Amino acid sequence: MKLTVQDLNSHYGPAHILFDIGFEVGEGEVVALLGRNGAGKSTTFRSIVGLVAQRTGRITFEGKDVSARPTHEIVREGLGYVPEERRIFTDLTVEENLEVGRQPKRPNAPYWTREKLFTLFPNLGEMKGRPGGRMSGGEQQMLTIARTLMGNPSLVLLDEPSEGLSPKIVEQMVDAILTMKKEGVSIVVSEQNLHFARLISDRAYIIERGRICFGGTMAELDARPDIRDAHLSL
Template sequence: MPDATLLEVDGIETCYGLSQVLFGLSLSIAAGEMVSLMGRNGMGKTTTIRSIMGLTRARAGTIRFAGAEMRELPSYRIAKLGIGLVPEGRQIFPNLTVRENLVAASANRLDAADPWTLDKIHALFPRLAERGGNMGNQLSGGEQQMLAIGRALMTNPKLLILDEATEGLAPLIRQEIWDCLSMLKGRGQSILVIDKNVEHLTRICDRHFVIERGRTVWSGTSTELTADPDLQHRYLGI
């Protein structure tokens, strides 16, 4: 069962220039918990992730990770605290090989007892072992997503964040990604995931946060979300 709060986002406000996107958004993730962030396109999901990671700094509110305030920290220090990001669009290094992508940022700064290694990533995604000498831009979209997940795991994060986990992937690859996330959850990995597949999210996530126009409008369990089709229709367009 989840225990202590790992990530706490409270009342953040984030702007791009004069355009405000987040209006007092809040969410939380406990250690060992898998949580989704849901909402229609353009409602602020990616901006929330960018605010957490320090890529677009929130101008107000608090963002605490493992008890430490980090809203003012630069992105590289946030990553070193133990947050691994699988960004929207994958953003792997196109001019590095698969192996180089995986080892470039590998670290065990937090002294994980059973750290991720190249061999473990290859066991998780055998295709990456087969494609180890290929350049990043020679991979299919599904292989690039596997590589992005593997690269994040090689930092041995306390929290793994995935922005659009299965967007644009073939059905078989999508299922492979969901199976991977289920396995990671079983290992006790804390996960924050954005995706549009409500069925899969409610099957494997512990809790969900729904946002609308930069505000948290609902939070609850998978059972509660599944039991409320009106809520899904109103905020998720289902």
């Protein structure tokens, strides 16, 4: 398994947010984490990369237990994270944003260069010197993904990549994610949008109120409209 999450519990202060979350991602797989607003998708991702201080449980990445490691070490193992709010460095240019994400080449992961990323996201190549703050939402979303890919991750946590984007940009996003998959990057993508998730994912988990309440292939999910309707707003 590429990534295994077991018994993950997270707290914000006195509030218990995640309850015994567990899921797995196989080598080269695209797995969707589906759920409504506030279900705990982002917190799950933030907990995996160590951005939530109060968490317990076991997170195994490529056979190594990374649960107790600081964020930057987890990321340097090749576990990339693309946050929901994009969090572009608005004062930095596109190229400088990419530079922040740059990490050495990794033997078991595709190697990304600026040029390669500019082919994947042609828009970015046309605005190398533009400050992140003066880009559209879609361009910023591309930049966050490209920035994380500069770290040559073997697995990427993509937090709601389609949120707030126009249908045309969403299409580009689907293409980009499929390209990443083809290159051999494993992906966990959190989504509210089932249609989007279906276009890219092999399997799906549904999270509701901090608990995983379904896990299976997309076909299995389609066979259970009751679950789909109960936990996902369509």
